[in-house]
Amino acid sequence: MRILVVGSGAREHALLRALRRDPDVTDLHIAPGNAGTLALARPHPVDVTDPAMIAGVAELVGPDLVVIGPEVPLVNGAADVLRERGFAVFGPSAAAARIEGSKSFAKDVMAAAGVPTANALTVTNLEQIDAALDACVSPYVVKDDGLAAGKGVVVTEDREAAAAHARAVLGSGHPVLVEEYLAGPEVSLFAVCDGRTAVPLLPAQDFKRVGDGDVGPNTGGMGAYAPLPWAPAGLVDTVQRTVLDPVLVEMASRGTPFAGLLYAGLVITAVGPKVIEFNCRFGDPETQVVLELLDTPLGTLLAAAAAGRLGDVRLSWRGAAAVTVVIAAENYPGTPVTGDPITGADADGILHAGTKLDGEGCVVSSGGRVLSVVATGDDLAQARDRAYALVDGVRLRGSHHRTDIALAAAQGRVHVPGTA
Ligand code: AMP
Secondary structure, X not given: OEEEEEEOOHHHHHHHHHHHOOOOOOEEEEEEOOOHHHHOOEEOOOOOXXXXXXXXXXXXXXOOEEEEOOHXXXXXXXXXXXXXXXXXXXXXXXXXHHHHHOHHHHHHHHHHHOOOXXXXXEEOOHHHHHHXXXXXXXXXXXXXXXXXXXXXXXXXXXXXXXXXXXXXXHHOOOOEEEEOOOOOOEEEEEEEEEOOOEEEOOOEEEOOEEEXXXXXXXXXXXXXXXXXXXXXXXXXXXXXXXXXXXXXXXHHHOOOOOEXXXXXXXXXXXXXXXXXXXXXXXXXXXXXXXHHHEXXXXXXXXXXXXXXXXXXXXXXXXXXXXXEEEEEOOOOOOOOOOOOEEEOOOOOOEEEOOEEEOOOOOEEEOOOEEEEEEEEEOOHHHHHHHHHHHHHOOEEOOOEOOOOOOHHHXXXXXXXXXXX
C-alpha cells in the first residue's frame, strides 16, 4: 500500500512511525513533513491549508490512501476534493469536520443526539457578554467558537479575564461560547470511524497548560500518557454508548456521515463522562502514545475506515504504558523563538514537530512545539523514566518542557487540571 500523510507535526511523525510497522505499507509519502520525517517518508512541499494543492500532490504520488493529519485542511474541504478525484481518504468531509470547526455546531449535534456535555451559551456581540457570565458561576469557561489551535479556551476564576477573552474573540470575528465548568479528570478518547461504525482506541490524558502543576496558559498540549490506570471500569463502553454511537447516527441522519478520526475530549464528572469538545482528527500529543501502543496494523485499519469496512475490526495492543513529553521553543505558547540548532534529536522515540533542515543540513527549530519524545514501559513509571531520559539528551537553547507528565498516574493518583 502506498500512503500519503498530510501534515508536519509530531502527530504525523507518529502516524508514519506506526504505518511503517504495517507489513502491507510499502511506500510512504509526507506533505510537507519536517526534519524528522525525512527518515520515514518521501517529502513533498505543500501548503496544508490549500485543498487544491494537496490534491495536486496526491495526483503526483498516486497513493492508495491519503491520511490527513491536521484540522485546517479537513475544515477547508481537502477530503472532499481528494474523494472527488477518486482517492481513498482517511479524514472527514468539510461538512462533518464542522464538529471541530464550530463549537456551537458541535453543541447542536450533541443536543440532537442526547450526548452529555456542558451547558453553554453562544455570544455574538459585546452586549451579551455580561449576561452570559451572570448565568454561570466561577470558574468561567470562555471559548472561541472557531479553530484556535487548542489555544482559544480560557478557564478562569477572574471574571474580568473571562470578559476580556470574550471581547478578544469577538474582535477576531468569531462567536464566543460561555460554558458551564465541568469538574473532574480529563480523558481524550479517539475513535476510528467509517461513517457508521466507531472503533475506539485506548483512552489517554493530555496536559494542556504550559507549566508544571497546570500553571500558565493553554497550549496545543505539553505531554500525554496512556493507558489510564484510574479510569472508571467500563469507561470506553460508556462513551461508545452515550457519545460515539449517537453522534455517528446523528451525523449520518444529517446527510454528513463522519468518516475519519473522531476525538472526544471528556471530563469524568461525578455523574459520568461529559464532552467538552470534539476534534475531527488525531489529537497531538495523545496520538504519540496511543499509536505507540497499537499492535493492529495502522495502514490496514485506516484503509478499512476509508472504505466503510470497519464492521468486524477488533484491535490489539502492545506494550503496557506509553508517555510522551513535548519539548517547546522559548516563549511558546506566545510567539516562539525559532531558528535555533537542535542536537540529540535523532534517537529512537524522538518525534519531530517544529523542525526543519537549514541550508547546511542541520536540524533547527521552526515552530512552538519542537519535539515530542515518546517511550513505552512495563508501567507508567518506567515509560516516564525512559521518556525523560530521552528529553535529557536533547539540546535546544531556551527550550522548556513539563516535568510532571503522567506523574500523578504513575504514583497512583488522578490528575485533575486546575484553573489559572
Ligand atoms: P478545549 O480546547 O475545548 O479542549 O479546551 C481546552 C482545555 O480547557 C480543556 O482541556 C480543559 O482543560 C479546559 N476546558 C474546556 N472546557 C471546559 C469545561 N467546560 N469545564 C472545565 N474545563 C474545560
